[in-house]
Amino acid sequence: MATFLQQLxxxxxxxxxxxxxxxxxxxxxxxxxxxxxAHGDVFTLGSFLCIAILALLGxxxxxxVIGGWQGALIALLVILLAALLCGVVGVLIERFAYRRxxxxxxxxxxxxxxxxxxxxxxxxxNWKGPSEISFPQFLPNPTFSYGGxxxxxxxxxxxxxxxxxxxxxxxxxxxxxxGKAMRASAQDRDAAQLMGINVNSTIAWTFFIGSALAxxxxxxxxxxxxxxxxxxxxxxxxxAFTAAVLGGIGNIxxxxxxxxxxxxxxxxxxxxxxxxxxxxxxxSILVLILVLRPSGLLGEQLPExx
Amino acid sequence: MSAxxxxxxxxxxxxxGIGEVQAWQALxxxxxxxxxxFYPLIDRNQGDVSSVAxxxxxxxxxxxxxxxxxxxxxxxxxxxxxxxxxxxxYAMVASTQFNLHFNFxxxxxxxxxxxxxxxxxxxxxxxxxRGDYLAIVTLGFGEIxxxxxxxxxxxxxxxxxxxxxxxxxxxxxxxxxxxxxxYYLYLVVALISLVLLNNLKHSxxxxxxxxxxxxxxxxxxxxxxxxxxxxxxxxxxxxxxxLAGCIYAAKxxxxxxxxxxxxxxxxxxxxxxxxxxxxxTGAFIGGLLLAVLNFKVLPQVTNWTHALxxxxxxEAVQNLxxxxxxxxxxxxxxxxxxxEGLVSTASRRAELxxxxxxxxxxxxxxx
Numbered sequence: 001m002a003t004f005l006q007q008l009x010x011x012x013x014x015x016x017x018x019x020x021x022x023x024x025x026x027x028x029x030x031x032x033x034x035x036x037x038a039h040g041d042v043f044t045l046g047s048f049l050c051i052a053i054l055a056l057l058g059x060x061x062x063x064x065v066i067g068g069w070q071g072a073l074i075a076l077l078v079i080l081l082a083a084l085l086c087g088v089v090g091v092l093i094e095r096f097a098y099r100r101x102x103x104x105x106x107x108x109x110x111x112x113x114x115x116x117x118x119x120x121x122x123x124x125x126n127w128k129g130p131s132e133i134s135f136p137q138f139l140p141n142p143t144f145s146y147g148g149x150x151x152x153x154x155x156x157x158x159x160x161x162x163x164x165x166x167x168x169x170x171x172x173x174x175x176x177x178x179g180k181a182m183r184a185s186a187q188d189r190d191a192a193q194l195m196g197i198n199v200n201s202t203i204a205w206t207f208f209i210g211s212a213l214a215x216x217x218x219x220x221x222x223x224x225x226x227x228x229x230x231x232x233x234x235x236x237x238x239x240a241f242t243a244a245v246l247g248g249i250g251n252i253x254x255x256x257x258x259x260x261x262x263x264x265x266x267x268x269x270x271x272x273x274x275x276x277x278x279x280x281x282x283x284s285i286l287v288l289i290l291v292l293r294p295s296g297l298l299g300e301q302l303p304e305x306x
Numbered sequence: 307m308s309a310x311x312x313x314x315x316x317x318x319x320x321x322x323g324i325g326e327v328q329a330w331q332a333l334x335x336x337x338x339x340x341x342x343x344f345y346p347l348i349d350r351n352q353g354d355v356s357s358v359a360x361x362x363x364x365x366x367x368x369x370x371x372x373x374x375x376x377x378x379x380x381x382x383x384x385x386x387x388x389x390x391x392x393x394x395x396y397a398m399v400a401s402t403q404f405n406l407h408f409n410f411x412x413x414x415x416x417x418x419x420x421x422x423x424x425x426x427x428x429x430x431x432x433x434x435x436r437g438d439y440l441a442i443v444t445l446g447f448g449e450i451x452x453x454x455x456x457x458x459x460x461x462x463x464x465x466x467x468x469x470x471x472x473x474x475x476x477x478x479x480x481x482x483x484x485x486x487x488x489y490y491l492y493l494v495v496a497l498i499s500l501v502l503l504n505n506l507k508h509s510x511x512x513x514x515x516x517x518x519x520x521x522x523x524x525x526x527x528x529x530x531x532x533x534x535x536x537x538x539x540x541x542x543x544x545x546x547x548x549l550a551g552c553i554y555a556a557k558x559x560x561x562x563x564x565x566x567x568x569x570x571x572x573x574x575x576x577x578x579x580x581x582x583x584x585x586x587t588g589a590f591i592g593g594l595l596l597a598v599l600n601f602k603v604l605p606q607v608t609n610w611t612h613a614l615x616x617x618x619x620x621e622a623v624q625n626l627x628x629x630x631x632x633x634x635x636x637x638x639x640x641x642x643x644x645x646e647g648l649v650s651t652a653s654r655r656a657e658l659x660x661x662x663x664x665x666x667x668x669x670x671x672x673x
Contacts, residue, residue: 115638276453294435
């Protein structure tokens with residue numbers, strides 16, 4: 001039982017990370033119907049930026065621990081800066097690679113997204129080299145134990161941050177003017193435009209928020225795993241995208257649910273079947289769920305437009 | 307118009323269902339085929355011939371995926387799975403793995419058939435799915451298949467893959483490690499495929515695929531059976547990957563699961579979209595372009611920056627790896643300036659340029 005609970009906790013922590021990245025996928029998809037393949041790489045860029053910012057602040061991977069309010073302040077500053085920079089990168093990507101293609105054939109922006117993904121990977125590879133790099137573990141990491149089950153502060157951080165982000169996003173989308181504009185643009189772009197919504201800036205804001213969340217995920221992932229690599233975004237992005245589709249793409253709570261589900265399935269497969277089969281199990285479950293519910297777990301079943 | 311010019315514009319009827327073209331187009335076609343036929347005689351560098359031969363498997367993959375994505379409009383992001391299935395189908399029965407040594411030529415056809423079978427099996431659960439949900443499920447299959455090959459190490463050699471794959475023998479002639487016979491094998495298969503695909507495109511089935519692509523609901527109401535039409539697209543598309551995998555395994559004599567990852571699927575898809583969706587000429591040009599770029603030009607760029615850095619004694623320049631930066635930029639720029647692809651059919655162009663003025667007018671009106 002203790003093993004099961006332990007794996008459940010590991011899975012939830014891992015899933016929280018997927019969920020955080022999936023939020024960006026799902027927001028962008030909901031509004032422009034584009035699989036933003038570059039999103040996973042923006043997430044990795046977030047980790048890279050955090051390392052650079054920490055280096056500027058004098059925090060390196062030497063294992064020094066900064067406790068108390070000082071550590072919290074540094075963490076907060078790094079998260080905010082990384083989120084801001086990633087958000088700006090996201091807006092630039094949208095402006096230069098996607099906006100012109102908004103009315104082009106569906107696959108054209110998909111290919112530019114893949115191109116941007118290669119571009120970002122190439123830039124990161126040249127920036128920090130082709131091997132794994134370590135992420136400074138500067139926060140204290142106390143472990144809480146109860147009945148043989150351990151939770152450490154990092155795992156708590158992932159879960160708390162991802163759930164907080166989802167709630168904040170949900171509140172933002174349903175309670176602010178910009179959120180309303182996003183929902184309107186997602187439903188019918190032309191009609192939204194006729195109602196006086198500036199669709200271009202709304203879409204730019206969507207990319208900003210989605211990419212900023214990827215930046216936050218970049219920090220959390222760095223703290224959780226302790227390392228990062230320029231190709232990390234591929235696997236993480238793949239799982240996050242799967243999470244978004246599993247939950248019903250375009251649906252924020254769905255992305256969250258999908259993320260946690262995939263994280264838990266992975267942890268359980270690794271524990272009870274074998275480490276090697278995690279991807280096979282995850283994607284088989286995905287196929288099964290989509291065959292039974294073609295629009296995902298929480299997605300609406302829309303009638304086809306004629 | 308001079309007499310010469312007039313004769314260049316005269317219409318010629320070509321055999322094998324290619325149809326009627328103008329004389330200069332026919333001449334161009336003959337010249338291109340001749341260039342490919344004589345290429346290994348002109349370029350005596352075995353390394354060059356080998357990379358151009360490798361473009362052959364890539365072209366076959368592009369042709370196959372063009373059926374699924376280009377003709378039938380089904381977005382498949384896991385096409386490399388069928389390439390892997392074809393390669394393993396041959397390697398498992400023609401190597402020291404089980405000490406089976408099946409003949410290459412029947413296995414070439416059989417690998418195509420095995421891949422086609424898996425095309426149907428994997429295509430079946432996706433029939434109800436649309437658009438991007440289909441894309442993610444195929445992407446899932448693309449992840450599952452190589453991992454299965456990786457994990458079933460009793461049969462597939464696990465991460466080491468299968469080595470000592472048998473090389474083809476034709477009428478007593480051993481292909482060996484000489485790239486030239488593989489080059490001609492690819493050329494023959496590619497030419498036959500092009501003729502077949504050209505006929506297929508204009509057949510009843512080809513028109514059904516395009517009808518499904520343009521509007522599935524309308525096509526169904528016109529009497530097109532979506533189930534068989536889609537499954538045939540998956541099967542026929544996969545069979546090309548199976549063929550390509552079989553020759554690939556025989557030429558390399560060594561295959562391992564990590565050669566069939568997502569980036570293969572993505573590169574093949576990029577070639578199709580870059581060339582111009584649904585057009586055979588486009589698929590050919592896009593495939594050739596990306597193959598040359600990835601196998602020849604971009605690795606060369608890395609060598610250049612390395613040499614430049616060594617000459618300048620600058621370590622930063624020496625370690626520069628521009629491969630993916632340039633590749634990414636090319637994908638982005640081509641799509642930005644030619645969203646319909648390098649070769650676009652008249653109907654597709656019309657569709658695009660009709661849609662654009664209305665959209666930009668709407669944008670101008672509001673802001």
